[in-house]
Amino acid sequence: MSAPRSTVRTVTVVASCLALLAALVVVGVRVYGREPTVTLLANWTGEDQRNFEEAVIAPFESKYHIRVDYQGSSAESQVLSSDVEAGTPPDVVVLTGPGELAAYVRQNQLKALEGLIPKGDFSESWATPIDGHVYWFPLKADLKSIVWHPGGMTGQQVRDAARQPGQWCLGMGSGATSGWPGTDWIEDILLQQSGWQTYQKWARGEIPWDSDAVRNAWKKWGTMVGAGRKPDDLVRRALLTDYQDASAFVTKDPRQCSLEHQASFIRNSSDSWKRVDGQYVASSRLLGKGDSEAWEVSGDLVALLHATPQAKRLIGYLASAEAQRAWSAKESGFSVDAKVPLETYEPVTAYRHSLATTLLDRRAVHCFDASDAMPPTVRDAFAQATIEFLARPGDLGSLLKSLDTLGRKPGLTWLPSVCDRVPPAD
Known part of the structure; x- marks a missing residue:
């Protein structure tokens, strides 16, 4: 005997509900992280974070069905240190400091990347070997040996402005890392005046802070910005x-400054430089001898802390030309992957193509940001010293001696190199 129609209807409804519940459970499992997940810590927030998630993370998740649990923090060094101490570090981290990463290598926190990233795609100033192994590579790069000015200024007007302290847009604040804009100035002046060999020896801890070359770089900076x-x-x-607010003074009426010594990222992240059609000149024309082929650079470096299958998959993806090109096309930075063509930047703006050309120029010397390459304790003391010097330049002698004392402490890890000159390809 067949079941009553009402019973059949009830069974059908129950079955449909169970099917819907099963579907919701699948969605819930994915949402709450039961599918393969990799944790990633980086410093990108706001628009940069949105660009990164849309251009890089979303395609990875779709292609490999691995969820990326992303955490963006402007205090990522402090967050990572706390997580490592608590025994809960992320699987993958993106840091700006190779010196900080080298310290984690000595603590056996990082995993070597051989077999995970292509060989030869990144030069040694970007993927510096430690004891014969590579532990990081750049996802994003920027040029630092440049000075921004409003469009329409002539070369002579730029040179004249550079001799007037009131024409420099300068902001030293950056939360827990305040002072780093001052370190960029001093590093670049040393590079342009004393050459990349001296710069590299200093960044490796081989030249005293109280040497003439380093002292003169501090003094020149002080004179130029009115310390x-x-x-x-x-x-x-x-x-x-x-x-990030220093360039706002260039849009005041009357204009309160017209030049800014700042990395290439500031042109895209600053509405002020967009409003005045910001253009750049090589800093060597204003800080050095005018014909230097050495450029200070910086980068956001990817490293691996947990070699899970999904984390290794993400490392390989981030090192690929596909991901590097997608990130660069979003105007949040530049790739120094040899396989990413310059045509990536042509549809955007001429200035970005020019910056990318300099970053990839195999005839030039690229030197990584010296303070970022130094041991973290020295880097932080250097940044703090620039703030103190700006207010009290007469204290320079004692500041340099303190940095020398700190730099001689045992147990510090100094990188073997921060500059490279790659011979042109045959």
Whole structure:
């Protein structure tokens, strides 16, 4: 005897509900991380984070069915240190400091990347070997040996402005890492005035802070930006202004500054430079001898802490030309992967193509940001010293001696090299 129609209807409804519940469970499992997951810590927030997630992470998740649990923090060094101490570090981290990463290598926290990233795609200034192994590679690169100015300024006007402390847009604030814009200045002046060999020896801890070359770089910076001069309006403005807000003074009426020594990323992240059609010149024309082939560079470096299958898959993907090209096309940075063509930047703007050309120029010397390459304790003390020097330049001698004392402490890890000159390909 067949079941009553009402019973059949009830069974059908129950079956449909169970099917819907099963589907919801599958969705819930994916949402709450029961599918393969890799944790990633980086410093990108705001628009950069959105660009990274849309251009890089979303395609990875779709292609490999691996979820990326992304954490963006402007205090990533402090977050990573805390996580490592607690025994809960992320699987993959992106840091700006190879010196900091080298310290984690010594603590046996990082995994070597041989077999995970293509050989020859990144030069040694970007993927510096430690004891014969590579532990990081760049996902994003920037050029630092440049000075921005409003479009329409002539070369002579730029040179004249560079001799006036009030024409420099300078902001020293950056939260827990305040002071780094000052370190960029001093590093670049040393590079342009004393050459890349001296720069590299200093970045490796082989030249004293109290040497003539380093001391003169500090003094030149102080003179150019008006350190300690009275009235101290310029110094006060620099100390109270965050680096990302420094260019706002270029749009004031009347204009309160016209030049900024800042990395290539500032042109895309600053509405002020967009409004005045910001252009750049090589810093060697204003800080050095004018014909230097050495450029200070920086990068966001990817490293592996847990060699899980999904983490290794993400490492390989981030090192691929596919991911490097996608990230660069979003205007959040540049790739120095030899397989990413310059045509990647042509549809965007001429200035980006020019910057990319310099970053990939095999005839030039590229030197990684020296403070980022130094041991973290020295890097942090250097940044703090620039703030103190800006307010009290007469204390330079004691500041340099303190840095020398700190740099001689045992147990510090110094990189074997920060500069490279790659011979042109045959």
